[in-house]
């Protein structure tokens with residue numbers, strides 16, 4: 001898909017969420033028109049208002065569920081959708097172990113109803129939010145797209161692997177589909193304005209928002225899960241990437257949706273950092289001290305993984321350009337300006 005004289009309209013499911021809102025911003029800046037479908041179960045409409053203010057653009061927002069086929073049909077009738085970016089879903093690993101049905105319903109059933117509506121409307125271009133978690137526990141690092149999907153240790157990861165399989169089968173059955181399945185590594189950071197960012201409900205599960213909330217005084221200290229992993233400093237290593245780089249990766253993937261079939265892309269930097277690296281970088285860049293203690297390992301955590309990001313560079317012309325300092329500075333700008341997130 002190319003941006004021509006007209007600006008194509010993209011349906012963004014889950015567009016009010018963390019990655020979705022940053023991607024909507026990148027789309028508007030790239031000349032696209034955007035329709036967002038989100039049930040706001042883990043987000044706020046305020047994020048979209050702020051994106052509009054930042055871009056001077058207008059977003060068509062539909063508050064609804066991606067599993068609601070009638071709602072989807074209305075959207076595809078009302079708007080001339082050129083392609084879909086599908087973020088909508090649940091993402092908390094621990095919660096998925098306790099509530100597997102909710103995960104399969106939102107993530108798998110949600111994608112099925114979306115694809116059905118797309119097929120009916122003749123819209124067959126899709127960018128899907130997948131995850132590095134699909135590589136499972138035994139893949140050697142760096143992860144490459146050619147590796148088979150492994151056995152994820154939790155329903156969240158399995159829901160992503162299942163959806164990839166469904167999308168692959170759809171593309172095999174009908175060559176007019178074009179799908180990019182983007183396997184994100186660890187997105188962190190925020191738009192440099194500090195106006196939009198990650199706003200988790202309750203106590204954050206993920207490292208970066210946890211650190212940010214310690215820094216702002218909302219949480220007393222960080223528990224670092226494990227100090228005896230086989231890494232240089234004993235803490236786990238991940239491939240953290242700036243959410244604006246990730247957002248731009250979606251625009252790059254959208255442009256490639258003229259190629260038939262499904263393609264998988266790792267979106268990461270290709271560089272791993274340990275938990276202690278992240279804590280120290282945050283302290284250095286922001287001048288805030290982070291109180292921490294070492295705790296037991298968290299079940300299901302892998303010692304170290306990062307991306308081989310060369311395929312995205314070669315085929316999408318995309319690579320992450322923002323470094324760790326920018327990720328830390330932008331996280332802090334968002335958190336310090338919005339200590340209570342969008343509810344403040």
Ligand code: NAD
Pocket residue numbers: 013014015016017018019020037038039040041042043044064065066067086087088089090091106110129130131132184185186187
């Ligand atoms: P998020 O929770 O901030 O965004 C998801 C959005 O989808 C939310 O706005 C939520 O309200 C909406 N939503 C959920 N279920 C819905 C439904 N049934 N119908 C309509 N809207 C629904 O999460 P995020 O971090 O922005 O993640 C976006 C996508 O990327 C998810 O699919 C997630 O699994 C995937 N992903 C995230 C990460 C990460 O670390 N954040 C990593 C890999 C993959």
Ligand code: WQD
Pocket residue numbers: 091093130131132133185186187205206207208210222223224225226235236237238275298301
């Ligand atoms: C990073 C590191 C923790 C919190 C998860 C999902 C994955 C993907 C991204 C969606 C780990 C350590 C964390 C804390 C800590 N999401 N940590 N104290 O686990 O790599 O990936 O989010 O697809 O599927 O599994 O990210 O940010 O939770 O953890 O020490 O309070 O920080 O042990 O080493 P993770 P994370």
